[in-house]
Amino acid sequence: MSLNPRYWKGLGRQVAPIGFGCWQLAGNYEVKGKPHGWGAMEPQDAVRLMHAALDQGIQFFDTAAGYGAGRSEELLGKALRSSTVAGEAVICTKVGLLPEEINALALGTAFRQRVEGSLSRIGTERIDVLLLHGPPDDMPWKDLDKWALDELVQEGKLGTYGISAVSLAGVENVLHAGFGTCVEWVFHLLERRPEKLFPRLQERGMNFIARSPLSRGLLSERYRLEAPQFRPDEFRSNLPRDWVQWSIEAMRRIPAPGNNIAEHALRYCLSFEGMSVVIPGVRTPKQLESLERVRRSGPVAHGQLKAMFQGIPVHYPAWT
Ligand SMILES: NC(=O)c1ccc[n+]([C@@H]2O[C@H](COP(=O)([O-])OP(=O)(O)OC[C@H]3O[C@@H](n4cnc5c(N)ncnc54)[C@H](OP(=O)(O)O)[C@@H]3O)[C@@H](O)[C@H]2O)c1
Structure with a gap:
């Protein structure tokens, strides 16, 4: 039995719950003088990876204008155009707001142009x-003047819209305001606070997109014994050291039958009804095979998975 697709009210269709995070495909780049990518990746390898993902039934692809200054969007577009099974794909991308848009609480022509930029790159x-x-x-x-957003939906250039929030407070604010139809935030074994919001999201008919489901790749068997060492050219070299240390220690206390904590971590996310899609970042064909094993093994009872982390904190205590 494979995993059931989840209904997206904003799209009026079902979507497979294992998606694909495209940040990892953006190659090396910097933001404010600091590495912000996941290391070099040849474009043909990125396209091959997305073709394989589409072939194994992955539908939801999460990218952003900011990932490598549009590189990730361009590669996604290239992969979709050259695939024979791209018809079912769901393209999710992100654009940031300008300080003046935030101050004026208004999205206008400049916002439209940025969305047109994403359409053209993809x-x-x-x-x-x-x-x-x-x-x-x-x-x-509730006070945002969003005519440009609504116009883009009316023109059919956008299916639906939502927020990729900075922190949990941002998710709660979006939920309270009922803005858009979906919200993206962090959710994984070591950051389980969003669980309490799932019933309300469902009541409102809003979809939840779980990003960082592998805790930036720290939920990996390779770190049971060895300490993570990130290349200086990848953004993880700047992750807060205390958090990395805490995460590794907590991860090592979680038993994972079959020695595959990454797969159990994804099964855990998928065991919630209120979970619409998980978007693990994938860098290798082997990691993609892992997603296929999770899909094929089908749903696992939530209670069974929950027993795995008795005594593990719900989240990193220093992040309130
Ligand atoms: N603000 C935002 O909107 C935002 C922020 C963050 C992420 N996102 C989205 O969410 C996606 C995923 O989140 P994330 O980038 O934080 O990373 P993540 O999914 O938590 O971790 C990705 C890393 O996990 C490792 N991995 C993947 N499959 C594995 C497996 N089967 N076994 C062991 N390790 C495995 C890989 O690490 P190695 O590279 O070491 O192999 C990969 O780079 C991104 O691609 C992006 O689309 C959005």
């Missing part, structure tokens, strides 16, 4: 899900 007539990338947590969503 080479598509429609973005299924557009997320506003990391807006302030306390945005007064």
Whole structure:
């Protein structure tokens, strides 16, 4: 039995719950003088990886205008155009807000142009899900003049829209305001606070997109014995050391039958009804095979998985 697709009210269709995070495909780049990518990747390898993902039934692809200054979007577009099974794909991308848009609480022509930029880089007539990338947590969503967003939906250039939040407070604010139809935030074995929001999200008919489901790749068997060492050219070299240390120690206390904590971590996310899609970042064909094993093994009872981390904190205590 494989995993059931989840219904997306904003799209009016079912979507497979294992998706694909495309940040990892963006190659090396910097933001404010610091590495922000996941290391070099040849474009043909990235396209091959996405073709294999599409072939194994993955539908939801999460990218952003900011991933490698549009490189990830371009590669996604290239992969979709050259695949014979791209018809079912769901394109999710993100654009940030300008300080003046935040101050004026208004999205206008400049916002439209940025969305048109994403459409053109992906080479598509429609973005299924557009997320506003990391807006302030306390945005007064009800006061936002969003005619440009609504116009893009009416024109069929956008399927639906939502928010990729900075912190949990941002998710709660979006949920409270009922802005858009979906929200993306962190969710994994060592950051389980979103669980409490799932019933309310479901009540409101909003979809939840779980990013970082492998805790930036720290939920990996390779770190049971060895300490993580990140290349200086990847963004993880700048992760807070205390958090990495805490995560590794906590991960080592979680038993994972079959020695595959990454797969159990994904099964855990998928064991919630309120979970619409998980978007692990994938860098290798082997990691993709792992997703296929999770899909094929089908749903696992939540209670069975929950027993795995008795005594493990719900989240990193220093992040309130
Ligand atoms: N603000 C935002 O909107 C935002 C922020 C973060 C992420 N995202 C989205 O969420 C996606 C995923 O989140 P993330 O980038 O934080 O990373 P993640 O999914 O938590 O971790 C990805 C890393 O996990 C490792 N991995 C993948 N499959 C594995 C397996 N089967 N076994 C062991 N390790 C495995 C790989 O690490 P190695 O590279 O070491 O092999 C990979 O790079 C991104 O691609 C992006 O689309 C959005």
